[in-house]
Amino acid sequence: xxxxxxxxxxxxxxxxxxxxxxxxxxxxxxxxxxxxxxxxxxxxxxxxxxxxxxxxxxxxxxxxxxxxxxxxxxxxxxxxxxxxxxxxxxxxxxxxxxxxxxxxxxxxxxxxxxxxxxxxxxxxxxxxxxxxxxxxxxxxxxxxxxxxxxxxxxxxxxxxxxxxxxxxxxxxxxxxxxxxxxxxxxxxxxxxxxxxxxxxxxxxxxxxxxxxxxxxxxxxxxxxxxxxxxxxxxxxxxxxxxxxxxxxxxxxxxxxxxxxxxxxxxxxxxxxxxxxxxxxxxxxxxxxxxxxxxxxxxxxxxxxx
Numbered sequence: 001x002x003x004x005x006x007x008x009x010x011x012x013x014x015x016x017x018x019x020x021x022x023x024x025x026x027x028x029x030x031x032x033x034x035x036x037x038x039x040x041x042x043x044x045x046x047x048x049x050x051x052x053x054x055x056x057x058x059x060x061x062x063x064x065x066x067x068x069x070x071x072x073x074x075x076x077x078x079x080x081x082x083x084x085x086x087x088x089x090x091x092x093x094x095x096x097x098x099x100x101x102x103x104x105x106x107x108x109x110x111x112x113x114x115x116x117x118x119x120x121x122x123x124x125x126x127x128x129x130x131x132x133x134x135x136x137x138x139x140x141x142x143x144x145x146x147x148x149x150x151x152x153x154x155x156x157x158x159x160x161x162x163x164x165x166x167x168x169x170x171x172x173x174x175x176x177x178x179x180x181x182x183x184x185x186x187x188x189x190x191x192x193x194x195x196x197x198x199x200x201x202x203x204x205x206x207x208x209x210x211x212x213x214x215x216x217x218x219x220x221x222x223x224x225x226x227x228x229x230x231x232x233x234x235x236x237x238x239x240x241x242x243x244x245x246x247x248x249x250x251x252x253x254x255x256x257x258x259x260x261x262x263x264x265x266x267x268x269x270x271x272x273x274x275x276x277x278x279x280x281x282x283x284x285x286x287x288x289x290x291x292x293x294x295x296x297x298x299x300x301x302x303x304x305x
Contacts, residue, residue, distance in 0.1 A: 001042060003075050006068040008035045009047070013057055013065050039064075066135065066152075070273060073137025081277060089279045090119045094133055094142030096197055099266055100124030101222050102241040103159070104143060111286045118279045126220075128195040134271055140280055141270040143287060145239070146197015148269055156268045156284075159291035163198060163262035164240045165255045166247075168232035178256040181209055188216040188234030190225050201264055202237050209260075226252065237262075266291070 011021035012032060022029040040047050047061035057065065081089070095104045100122070108120045123130070123139065127146050133139045134153055148155055165184075167173050173183075184206065191213075192199040206213055216234045219225045222242045229236035230251050236243075246252040268284060270276070276284070 001039070003072060005035055005039055006072050008032055009039060010065065010068050010072065012036060012048070012055065013061065016055055018055070069136045070271065074273075074275060077140075077275070077277075089117065089277075090121055091279055091283060092138065092140045093120050093122045093283075094130040094139040094144070095122060095124050096127050096130055096142075096144040096146065097124060097192070097220070098145050098161075098196075098198055098222065098239045098242065099143050102239060103266070107143075107287055107290060111283055114286070115279070115282060118282070120283075126193060126195045127197045127200070130269075134269060137271065137274075140274070141268060141284065143266055144197060144269055145264060145266050146200050148267075152272055153269050154272050156288075157265040157291075158268050158288050159266040161264050161266055162240045163202060163237055163264065164243060165257060166226075166229050166236045166238070166243050166252045167255055168230045168252060169250070170232045171229075171235070173235070173255055174253055176255065178258050180258050181206075181211065181260045184213075184235070184257075185211045186214055189213055190217040190219065190228045190234045190236040191215050192222075192225070192238070193218050193220050198238060201262065205260065205262065 008021060008025065008027075008031075011024050012018060015021045015024055018032045018036070019029050022032045025032070036047060043060070043064075045060040046058055047064060049056040049058060093104070093108065101124075104122060104124070108122065112118065112120060123133065125133075127144060127148070130139070130142050130144055131148050131150060131153070134142055134148075135150060143158075145161065165179075173179060191202065203213065217224070217228050219228070222238050225236040225238050226243065226246055228234065230246065235255070236252075240254070243252055243254070247254060268287060270280075270284075274280075
């Protein structure tokens, strides 16, 4: 089995047809069919179901696809590293939207200033997308909020954060010094989109208390949450870091919840089989140095259990 076999298999899985993979790779369709047949014979399993001239990947195929993507990405990384030895290196960094909005740019700027031969390329998206990219090997590592459950990923908490509930100055709660969690039941809420780590944490805490959520706005942007809350359209939930400027300006107010806190941490995440090259190790060390200690992280984890 060769890297070429794996590349062709990935192309077929992504295209959904032998002909589509052949066009993508600029090779003949019979060659693609032959390679898939060789792989199925080698492992003694069927990788694709052929039904009505369409291909449907099997469970064995899905398992092989996960390994194939990781192996090919690692091979490509090895080639880039060897060919660029002594030259500049580019690291592929992922971040979830909250982290990308308030932390990532500053961390990467400082890192590139102290490591001039290492360049970074960033992707900022929600938790589901970043997790998928890590599993497929298209990111070297990521800095995220929320929990990733995939067993293939190593998650290291590094920076403490806190979610807060915010409201505009004309909201019915604006003159309150605090509220209780039960008072959130039935309130108009302004939340991040499903798949966001921020939303997942808030929904988990509310579910444990049996509090029903009335989501009035669903936002992919923290700026949209801030604007909607400032217009008194509901209670916004997001990282305190993102609301600080409008709070200082007196546009928004934080509503402390007497019987609940929404503390969490931002975590570094990478694939457990990822080869941690020296540049990647240097970036991990730089981000870790900007955050909490290992003992503080462990204490936070125990509190959340």
